[in-house]
Amino acid sequence: MPRRKDFLGRGRYGVVHGTRKYAIKQIDDEDVFHAEVDAYRSLNKVRSLRGRIPILHGIDPDKQLLYLQHINKPTLQQKLPDEPTLRQIRQRVLETISIIHECGWCHGDINLGNIFASGLLFDFSHAHPKNKLSAQAWEDFQKKDRRDTKSYCLQAVGLKKLEAAIALLDSGVDGLPRQAELAELLHHSKSSPELALLGYPVIRARHCTTEYPRAPNP
Numbered sequence: 001m002p003r004r005k006d007f008l009g010r011g012r013y014g015v016v017h018g019t020r021k022y023a024i025k026q027i028d029d030e031d032v033f034h035a036e037v038d039a040y041r042s043l044n045k046v047r048s049l050r051g052r053i054p055i056l057h058g059i060d061p062d063k064q065l066l067y068l069q070h071i072n073k074p075t076l077q078q079k080l081p082d083e084p085t086l087r088q089i090r091q092r093v094l095e096t097i098s099i100i101h102e103c104g105w106c107h108g109d110i111n112l113g114n115i116f117a118s119g120l121l122f123d124f125s126h127a128h129p130k131n132k133l134s135a136q137a138w139e140d141f142q143k144k145d146r147r148d149t150k151s152y153c154l155q156a157v158g159l160k161k162l163e164a165a166i167a168l169l170d171s172g173v174d175g176l177p178r179q180a181e182l183a184e185l186l187h188h189s190k191s192s193p194e195l196a197l198l199g200y201p202v203i204r205a206r207h208c209t210t211e212y213p214r215a216p217n218p
Helices: 030-043 083-102 135-171 176-190 193-207
Strands: 006-010 014-018 022-027 056-060 065-069
Touching (some): 022 030
Antiparallel strands (some): 006 014, 014 022, 022 065, 056 065
């Protein structure tokens, strides 16, 4: 009897299904398949990366399948934890990236959809080894990994603040304590453009429709 497989997600180069034990990733592009296999095989040998990236259990080269450790956690794109946890995850991913760079690899595609809520980093379909890059390209890719980690985690913090602001507005902000709480949330939009860009139209649409009384006609 065939094992039941659940759809887990779809990326630029393929689709991922899951069984109880494996996340089975099928990659359409042959070069990308071999590149990701090489990255996992190399990095899975590094003791300090255990628990930081998934384990590659096996491959099917004919069907271009990767049998990866199934992580039973949502990604940050699927569910955002609280702000202190997000900051802990950011620090953990930065540490993971530093180890990966020391091992001669760069990730190349860090985003909220490639980070589990446990802080585990996955999807090495855009990874590049140092020995196949020029010195300048290698430096640029390292900077990109660090920049993207900080940027996406800051975006996630902004989205959490947006959720909190909308919930506060929906419950009413008539009292001074609630108004002060909302002001504190919106104050942080200076450091999080995502909050400002997403929050303004939502808040305006929901809460800026009050009509002021008109003066009586003479």
